[in-house]
Amino acid sequence: xxxxxxxxxxxxxxxxxxxxxxxxxxxxxxxxxxxxxxxxxxxxxxxxxxxxxxxxxxxxxxxxxxxxxxxxxxxxxxxxxxxxxxxxxxxxxxxxxxxxxxxxxxxxxxxxxxxxxxxxxxxxxxxxxxxxxxxxxxxxxxxxxxxxxxxxxxxxxxxxxxxxxxxxxxxxxxxxxxxxxxxxxxxxxxxxxxxxxxxxxxxxxxxxxxxxxxxxxxxxxxxxxxxxxxxxxxxxxxxxxxxxxxxxxxxxxxxxxxxxxxxxxxxxxxxxxxxxxxxxxxxxxxxxxxxxxxxxxxxxxxxxxxxxxxxxxxxxxxxxxxxxxxxxxxxxxxxxxxxxxxxxxxxxxxxxx
Amino acid sequence: xxxxxxxxxxxxxxxxxxxxxxxxxxxxxxxxxxxxxxxxxxxxxxxxxxxxxxxxxxxxxxxxxxxxxxxxxxxxxxxxxxxxxxxxxxxxxxxxxxxxxxxxxxxxxxxxxxxxxxxxxxxxxxxxxxxxxxxxxxxxxxxxxxxxxxxxxxxxxxxxxxxxxxxxxxxxxxxxxxxxxxxxxxxxxxxxxxxxxxxxxxxxxxxxxxxxxxxxxxxxxxxxxxxxxxxxxxxxxxxxxxxxxxxxxxxxxxxxxxxxxxxxxxxxxxxxxxxxxxxxxxxxx
Numbered sequence: 001x002x003x004x005x006x007x008x009x010x011x012x013x014x015x016x017x018x019x020x021x022x023x024x025x026x027x028x029x030x031x032x033x034x035x036x037x038x039x040x041x042x043x044x045x046x047x048x049x050x051x052x053x054x055x056x057x058x059x060x061x062x063x064x065x066x067x068x069x070x071x072x073x074x075x076x077x078x079x080x081x082x083x084x085x086x087x088x089x090x091x092x093x094x095x096x097x098x099x100x101x102x103x104x105x106x107x108x109x110x111x112x113x114x115x116x117x118x119x120x121x122x123x124x125x126x127x128x129x130x131x132x133x134x135x136x137x138x139x140x141x142x143x144x145x146x147x148x149x150x151x152x153x154x155x156x157x158x159x160x161x162x163x164x165x166x167x168x169x170x171x172x173x174x175x176x177x178x179x180x181x182x183x184x185x186x187x188x189x190x191x192x193x194x195x196x197x198x199x200x201x202x203x204x205x206x207x208x209x210x211x212x213x214x215x216x217x218x219x220x221x222x223x224x225x226x227x228x229x230x231x232x233x234x235x236x237x238x239x240x241x242x243x244x245x246x247x248x249x250x251x252x253x254x255x256x257x258x259x260x261x262x263x264x265x266x267x268x269x270x271x272x273x274x275x276x277x278x279x280x281x282x283x284x285x286x287x288x289x290x291x292x293x294x295x296x297x298x299x300x301x302x303x304x305x306x307x308x309x310x311x312x313x314x315x316x317x318x319x320x321x322x323x324x325x326x327x328x329x330x331x332x333x334x335x336x337x338x339x340x341x342x343x344x345x346x347x348x349x350x351x352x353x
Numbered sequence: 354x355x356x357x358x359x360x361x362x363x364x365x366x367x368x369x370x371x372x373x374x375x376x377x378x379x380x381x382x383x384x385x386x387x388x389x390x391x392x393x394x395x396x397x398x399x400x401x402x403x404x405x406x407x408x409x410x411x412x413x414x415x416x417x418x419x420x421x422x423x424x425x426x427x428x429x430x431x432x433x434x435x436x437x438x439x440x441x442x443x444x445x446x447x448x449x450x451x452x453x454x455x456x457x458x459x460x461x462x463x464x465x466x467x468x469x470x471x472x473x474x475x476x477x478x479x480x481x482x483x484x485x486x487x488x489x490x491x492x493x494x495x496x497x498x499x500x501x502x503x504x505x506x507x508x509x510x511x512x513x514x515x516x517x518x519x520x521x522x523x524x525x526x527x528x529x530x531x532x533x534x535x536x537x538x539x540x541x542x543x544x545x546x547x548x549x550x551x552x553x554x555x556x557x558x559x560x561x562x563x564x565x566x567x568x569x570x571x572x573x574x575x576x577x578x579x580x581x582x583x584x585x586x587x588x589x590x591x592x593x594x595x596x597x598x599x600x601x602x603x604x605x606x607x608x609x610x611x612x613x614x615x616x617x618x619x620x621x622x623x624x625x626x627x628x629x630x631x632x633x634x635x636x637x638x
Binding site for chain 2: 066067068069070073157158160165166167168190192193194195196197200201202203204211212215216217218219
């Protein structure tokens with residue numbers, strides 16, 4: 001039932017956009033209507049980029065922000081051209097589908113937003129964050145927090161952790177980081193889109209968590225950077241694996257991906273070893289089928305899909321990231337992705353020369 | 354001929370409602386089956402585990418059943434001191450006056466306010482008050498949700514109670530007054546015993562409303578998947594867990610959420626049926 005509903009939503013989007021324009025393309029290909037669905041995290045970035053793409057190339061793109069899981073489901077049902085996802089597919093999920101490729105499109109981070117009167121700067125380490133969210137550190141004036149923040153006037157009050165009540169890629173990235181930095185967290189809670197946090201309270205979506213934090217004294221919670229930057233919430237500096245305390249920013253998030261990237265780009269860059277890296281950073285991906293001839297798609301549609309992805313990887317599109325509070329991809333990720341695109345085929349023949 | 358067509362159309366349209374209702378039950382049961390089969394019906398009802406760990410997923414409805422029952426019961430307790438005076442005021446003391454009409458209209462107006470508005474009020478006004486009064490440090494929780502729920506169900510309880518109090522025969526009341534009873538004594542000894550079952554049923558219908566309330570509760574209950582330890586702790590109700598987790602759920606979790614929906618449907622149906630039965634008996638007597 002839900003599947004049908006989602007397909008209807010996606011289709012409606014596509015139809016609405018289809019009626020919007022039929023400019024011809026510069027490389028003599030007819031203008032196409034592309035449709036995608038998935039993660040809400042990159043939605044503001046995609047909206048801007050797709051608009052620009054429609055203006056320069058003439059192809060209309062419809063994207064439904066229905067959540068990463070829903071996007072992957074739609075791709076598996078072969079009713080969309082591409083899926084957006086905050087988490088790369090696991091080997092098991094890959095085995096359930098025809099071969100796909102992952103293309104990182106931009107970067108973001110998860111920030112630790114807090115509400116502490118008079119505390120302008122807060123420094124935290126991964127282990128302390130894990131202990132706060134596991135309920136092991138209960139008070140703000142705990143010795144371990146105090147020793148990191150000798151300047152701050154930490155109150156003798158209970159910490160109120162705030163987390164997401166709905167399944168979310170943001171939760172996945174955050175808990176993936178905690179799993180890497182804390183043995184205790186890995187064995188007791190693990191990583192996932194939904195995790196059973198033992199203490200605190202939960203709210204729905206980034207806006208929900210952010211407004212609870214804004215309203216609740218002595219609270220701390222994790223929020224997507226794209227939302228936190230736009231809302232100007234106070235957030236903590238976090239120690240990376242080099243011992244540096246780093247605030248999330250376009251530069252420090254991009255730095256997290258400056259290390260090794262595997263050829264299929266399926267990698268978690270949390271707790272990055274790179275210098276100046278913000279440790280809770282992430283890619284967001286577009287996922288497409290390697291063989292583009294499915295569900296009666298024309299070759300032109302397949303070409304349009306690749307044009308779109310090449311456009312997103314271009315400097316012109318990557319420049320937009322900063323305006324909408326994301327971080328651009330490092331050169332290496334772009335190079336690998338462009339090489340991966342050359343392996344995409346239509347009826348077994350490579351589309352790009 | 355005309356009459357026949359008319360009858361046929363009526364028959365078809367009337368038939369649609371039971372079909373829709375049956376369809377809902379059918380869809381809920383088929384989709385919930387996987388969860389009941391996997392965990393066992395009673396284990397699902399009594400397990401308090403809600404764990405997402407892949408491969409070892411454990412879903413039980415007890416924390417949410419508890420959350421729903423706690424918020425509903427508290428809302429009912431908080432709602433009585435507001436709704437009963439309104440009903441007595443409009444149905445007895447100032448029966449038929451302009452001021453009673455105004456009061457009834459205003460109370461009924463409360464029923465028309467969308468639940469998201471109550472949620473916002475609770476979140477931005479009531480929650481900070483609870484925090485300042487130091488009742489709970491995080492502000493959200495069973496108590497906060499129940500207080501707002503109580504206000505939401507006042508109109509349902511009050512307007513029906515008013516009707517039943519108005520229906521108490523005048524002869525009975527006049528008889529009591531002629532024997533020297535005071536107004537308060539008439540209320541205690543005549544109105545409550547006569548209109549009692551009717552008033553009771555109006556509260557049952559109000560409960561039915563509180564059970565399924567989703568938006569307000571989701572915004573205020575704190576959304577943690579544990580059995581609440583006290584009325585100030587956070588929790589989750591059956592409606593709010595579904596609203597929270599439906600989006601990204603699939604497989605066993607989706608089925609468990611639908612199973613919770615089915616249980617909520619059954620509880621609400623039974624409570625409404627009890628209410629209707631009592632009203633019927635009250636009308637007959």
